[in-house]
Amino acid sequence: MSNSLRRLVLMVVGSCAVSALGACTSGTAATQPTESLSVRELNIVDEHGQARLRMGAPLPDPKGLKRAATAVGIQFMDPSGQEIGGLAMIDSLDFRGLCFDSKEGYEAICMSLMKEQPNITLRHDWKERIIIGVENGVASVVLNDAQGNPHLRLEVDKDGKTRVEGVGK
Numbered sequence: 001m002s003n004s005l006r007r008l009v010l011m012v013v014g015s016c017a018v019s020a021l022g023a024c025t026s027g028t029a030a031t032q033p034t035e036s037l038s039v040r041e042l043n044i045v046d047e048h049g050q051a052r053l054r055m056g057a058p059l060p061d062p063k064g065l066k067r068a069a070t071a072v073g074i075q076f077m078d079p080s081g082q083e084i085g086g087l088a089m090i091d092s093l094d095f096r097g098l099c100f101d102s103k104e105g106y107e108a109i110c111m112s113l114m115k116e117q118p119n120i121t122l123r124h125d126w127k128e129r130i131i132i133g134v135e136n137g138v139a140s141v142v143l144n145d146a147q148g149n150p151h152l153r154l155e156v157d158k159d160g161k162t163r164v165e166g167v168g169k
Contacts, residue, residue: 052077059088065105069093076100 041060044053054060057072062083073088085100097112106126112119119133127148132141137158144150153165
C-alpha cells in the first residue's frame, strides 16, 4: 500500500472513530428516554452502595421478618438496609397502603385502603392505639389502651347519627 493510500485510510478510520466517540458522548444520546423497561426489582442505592429505595413485584421480606402476604410496591430502607416503610399493594387482601415502621419492625403508622374501606392506624409497642376509619359508611375513631384494648369509640353513621361509647374498664 502506498504512503498516500495509507494516509487516506488512516484519515477515514480516524474520522469514523472520532464520529463514533462523539455520538457516544453527545448530550442527546444520554437524554433520550427508554420507552419501556421491565424488571422484577429496582434498587436505588446510596453513596455506599446500600439499597435505600426498592421497587419490586414482589417485594422481599424485611430483614429478620416474614411478610404475612405477598406485597408489591416500594420499600424505604435505613442506612443498614432495614425496611422502615413503604408504599405497597397486597392483592390477596385487597390492600393499598403507605406505612412507616418503628425500629422494631412493626407498622407504627399506616394509611390504607382495604377492601375499599379507608383507615389510618397508629401503633405503639406492636399494639394498635388509635384507629381512624370508615367502615360500611360509619366513620369512627377508636382509642385503645397500651394492650390494644378499646376504651373509647366515637362514631358517625351515614345518616348522621352519632355515638360515643366508653368501652373500657
